[in-house]
Amino acid sequence: MPLTNVRVGLVGACGRMGTLIIRRVLATEGMEIASAFDIVNIGKDIGDVVGAGALGVPVSDSADLAAVLKESRTDVLIDFTIAKATAVNAPAAASAGVNLIIGTTGLSAEQKTAITDAVIKNNVAAVISSNYSIGVGVFFKLIRDAAGYLGDEYDVEIVEAHHNQKKDAPSGTAMTAAEIISKAMGGKDIVCGREGVCPRGKEIGVHSIRGGDIVGDHTVMFIGNSERIEIRHQAHSREIFVGGAVMAAKWVVSQKKGVVYGMEDVLS
């Protein structure tokens, strides 16, 4: 048993995910909230903002990230914001010697590479995952296995659906699923949406639906002549991501440094 609590910081602390993660950290033995960052509610007590009662931790401007992380002795920073914010805040946290849990989706390959470089250079540990749900970990394994069994004669289409406030498309989970299948099938192009004259080739098609309060649905279709296999994951509540992200935060602080892990490492 560790003698001291894991001290957790949140970027995007006042958002949908940030609020739920703070409440979960407060309910988790061996963890405490050390710092909170957002671009709204600056100076307010984050406990009051998330409805948990005053914690004595003010919401800080992420412009002051490195200084506040050091002053608050934050061990691990959890980031659920938007890609352009994570691209700035994650390297800044790494250079302050703070471990990272990144949940933000829509990061470009260049942004991911820059974050990975900062993790290695500053010798911290990080988990980056487009989906912290344990069920999605199993879903990824099932689609990898199916893609390995099925040959090139099966067309692959991925359909994802999310709430009408989601900013990026396709979802990070749909892109991860497409990348897993492409790799398992020996390399395939990934095409997001179709319009106009676009005869089907050997690509993996990815399609996005946005509406209402859908938490997150992902369906992978392997479509052959005369048959079709569909593998589907449906999130009923954001709590599935919250539990995984908090589990990853507790896990990452004692892992080998200079490494970017995935959720499969946490689960294994």
Ligand SMILES: NC(=O)c1ccc[n+]([C@@H]2O[C@H](COP(=O)([O-])OP(=O)(O)OC[C@H]3O[C@@H](n4cnc5c(N)ncnc54)[C@H](O)[C@@H]3O)[C@@H](O)[C@H]2O)c1
């Ligand atoms: N990996 C996963 O399992 C998973 C699960 C759910 C959501 N997400 C992703 O997490 C991200 C956040 O989702 P959400 O539903 O909580 O969004 P949200 O819009 O409710 O919250 C985002 C928060 O980030 C804040 N923010 C924006 N720019 C900032 C900056 N520069 N510095 C500090 N804070 C900033 C916003 O003010 C807001 O409070 C999205 O990218 C979403 O796709 C990932």
